[in-house]
Amino acid sequence: MKSFDSLSLLEQLQADTRQLIATATFLKNEDPSILLEQPGAGRWSVIQVLEHLNSYGVYYLPALKNGLMNGDAAVNIFRSGWLGNYFTQLMLPKEGRVKNKMKAPKDHRPAFHVDAQPVIETFLQQQHQLLELLELAKQKNIGIRIPTSLTKLIRLKAGDTFRFFIAHEQRHFVQIENTLAEVRNTTGKFQVAHQAG
Amino acid sequence: MPLQQLQQFVSLIYPLKEKEWNAFAAIWSPLECRRKTILTAAGETERHLYFVLEGVQRAFYIGDDNKEATLVFTYPPSFAGVADSFLTQTPSHYFFETLTASRFLRTSYRQAEELMQQYPNIQRMVLNVTALALKGVLVRQAELQCFSAEEKFRTLLKRSPHVLQLIPHKYLASYLGIDPATFSKLLGSKKI
Secondary structure (H helix, E strand, O other), X not given: OOEEEHHHHHHHHHHHHHHHHHHHHHHHOOOHHHHHOOOOOOOOOHXXXXXHHHHHHHHHHHHHHHHHHOOOEOOOEEEOOHHHHHHHHHHOOEOOEOOOOOOOOHHHXXXXXXXXXXXXXXXXXXXXXXXXXXXHHXXXXXXXXXXXXXXXXXXXXXXXXXXXXXXXXHHHHHHHHHHHXXXXXXXXXXXXXXXXX | OHHHHHHHHHHHHOOOOHHHHHHHHOOOEEEEEOOOOEEEOOOOEOOEEEEEEEOOEEEEEEOOOOOEEEEEEEOOOEEEOOHHHHHHOOEOOOEEEEOXXXXXXXXXXXXXXXXXXHOHHHHHHHHHHHHHHHHXXXXXXXXXXXXXXXXXXXXXXXXXXXXHHHOOHHHHHHHHOOOHHHHHHHHHHOOO
């Protein structure tokens, strides 16, 4: 089974989270009408994608916190579980692209929003909570199991839950990038660079 | 070896006695990062102080118009991180990232703070480091307000000619607050 140096893994996940914070900061300054526009019938706007991600944060951030707070002290090596590793690989964009489309479960389908800013603010707050949890996790054994949002019967290791949760966000940020490009094209608005480097 | 580089750097700023140096040397651990790794995000409080052994990093700000302002570059040998957030332990307004693969020594605020309490000379050394950084910031502040694009460009090349080889030009343009196209034009017009 795939194993990681626990500290390096958590630091890499923190760096990934900070990248999401940087990209979301660029979104904060984007024209709200662009962010709220659906690129096609039944397809999500950028804000709906963020709302979808926020709905997972509402479940996983407290779940991770509870698990870690009650957990044991850190161990050097983290051994990924087979299911946790599989879910992470399933979510992760490959070479910056997403080919395997999925359908969101009912209770994670976002409502329609009229106000973009609060959704972005919530997303940013959640990412900062996530950074704090990853910091807390450096002191804890991340092999402790956390129930998934799908069913309490499936429990993934905290280390895998972090990996899977962040990979899911990265996946949807590819979608956000594509949606922005599409919406800007159709509205003919001036394009603003939104990603560093 | 890395500790020797740190010792040499520190001794030029404020020489420490053997006991002080030994205590100071003990708080650092090595860290390696790939290029474009964000080590501190805006909104986070800077937990670490870095000493750069290899690579180039920058601190940058994302403005309301989504313009990126590059505030500072760091490369060996120097301390790095978001200095104001580290010293005040308040949330950073800036991002700190590696531009190239980098190697550091790193310590935490808690450890550095403890040593500063215990050893007045370590506190003085940190004050000197901060003072030199402040000096650099004010010089740059004056240049940003008073100099034309061309003057800023010429001053940079005179003061730090090596950065042209070291740092991608789009970041140098962002650092000077000039358009990347203007930067290329100035570079083209200059005999090197």
